[in-house]
Amino acid sequence: MARIDLSRLAHSYVPQPKAKSDYALKEFDLTWDDGGAYALLGPSGCGKTTLLNIISGLLAPSHGRILFDGEDVTMLPPEARNIAQVFQFPVVYDSMTVRDNLAFPLRNRGVPADEIDRRVKEIAEMLEMTPVLSRKASNLTADAKQKISLGRGLVRADVNAILFDEPLTVIDPHLKWLLRSQLKHLHRRFAHTMIYVTHDQTEALTFADKVVVMYDGEVVQVGTPHELFQRPAHTFVGYFIGSPGMNVLPCRVDGALATVGSHQVPLRGGYRALPQGAKTEIGVRPEFVRLSRTDGLPVQVERVDDVGRFRVVKARLDGLAVNALLPEDAEVPADGVRVHFDPQATNLYVDDHLWLTEGEA
């Protein structure tokens, strides 16, 4: 296990990068703690695969350094970094049995036979593959093959880190639940440093202790799932995490009061000295929007989607979209609907970045 430091790391696929837009990865520092479970989350094209390839050694960064436990590995090839990787599609030897597939990474490194037996047994037990250990991998379903891939990634005790690149894409929803909880269990048990790349917010949030959110080549927030939900550091985080994402409304701010159109919205604290000419917006998640007939800002309800355990109310406030989430049994008033934003959960964004109140700053 190792702590991984990325120091002033940046990457451009262009030979002589000049503009910021030439960088697939814009300069940043980041530390991955030893034994942490991390998710790397972002839309396709945000740079997460580039970053993963730099950590694994498949790609040398154009700028900056990578340190494993303080040792510079920037120029080391993948095989010298002692990292295990699990990919989107199963990587298994069809002609081998499940047991031999799982044992392969250990045999390759000359691990003693009795230890191989012990580890393979343990991993197979965890992945509920004990009954099929003697079967040829070729006869198994895609799901089972991907479980072998996961097992091969997890079988070595001595790796610096385990990298997962969208490992559950090909897996059925029901099995996803099971595999995710097993992965989490394995993490608790062996405390590997794990980095899990995905564009799926549910996977990222449920797997990780800390989520690294990337957008357009930048790390826009590193936080616990709760922090990403409660205080998105960037409007993109608010939009990308949550379904539907955070409501973002342009506003003017005066002390502890925001003005949206001609309506006033109380904030959780006062703001002072906002930069001149900057774009100011409030962000409030649909979970914190309450509907009322007496209290709040008047809206037109456009539609109500009943999705079983809750209802999504899509409304317009002076033409701006506002979504609200209601519990499954809640009534939606037929007319004269107003929306009320919970001030504690209403955030202020200045040029897309979270701005703290006077008390918080």
Place this chain on the structure above:
Amino acid sequence: MTLELHNVSKVVDRETHIRDVSLRLERGSLNVLLGPTLSGKTSLMRLMAGLDEPTAGRIVMNGRDVTGLPVRKRSVAMVYQQFINYPTLSVWENIASPLKVAGRPRDEIDRKVAEAARLLRIDRMLDRTPLELSGGQQQRTALARALVKGAELVLLDEPLANLDYKLREELREELPRIFAASGAILVYATTEPAEALLLGGHTATLHEGAVTQFGPTLEVYRRPHDRRTAQVFSDPPMNFLDIEVRGGMAWIGEAVVPATGSLRGLADGDYTIGFRPNHLALAAGRPDAIALSAVVAVTEITGSESFVHMDYAGCRWVALAHGVHEPAIDTEVRVWLDPHRFFVFGRDGRLVAAPATAAAAAA
């Protein structure tokens, strides 16, 4: 137009892929095929399209038997999970191809391609080739091609599965609207219950090649006819427990309580209760909620909600609770079951009682 399947089965190498399916799909309707991988969604779509011929049963379009009729003689368009486009042709040529094959006049092709590209928001990409597009734009190109065809039957086989989460959210909202305007019968296959609920329309749940239920989507969700359907239409998975009812009392795990909620009035006997993860509470609720002790297996936190996986009497359950809850693994946790939220199944798996709110909604 209507599409009817009468007792359709498909057997390949003595293996049954589709088992005695009967369905009637109406003009302009949206129909979701919901089921896990290998439950028969793609096989059923291929039979509907005429790409495969059924082993038994009949397929009737607009009252005409088309059972043996090949796909090219039918009015069908299909879009797959993998983006399929002609890599060397431009986006414009990709979308135009079915119209060119049909020998339509140039001005009609121009008009239809422009309109489809506008609806799918790729009108600025028309000169590019598919490989110069993002995954979402490539799939929009395939969808636009299906749209210009003006087919009476449009089959979408997990069309958004390979796209980013947020893109999926957007397209999922647009797609039914775009195709509804064409009056086609839209059939949409997915493995995800949440996607079925967001799409609405009608849903057919599939299990091992058989349709277990077909009806308005919310009705199937709220009143699954049997345990299989409830299982297929629940993510996270529904929680189950075998119980006993005798003389107005219910034996639920370690608890013996008066039979209230969905259990009220049940004949003496053995049942299985099912309850959704959001109805397995980590805090006491109604006075007649049933308290049990389970052992925590793992917890997952999404930020706004927590999933607590637990073991109870040999069953794996999951609770979905608001806020952050992180009970320690392998410790006992107190949970509350609300009998008003129970689905009750007979030991044969048939639904005996459903939550009262659901019954009212279905009535």
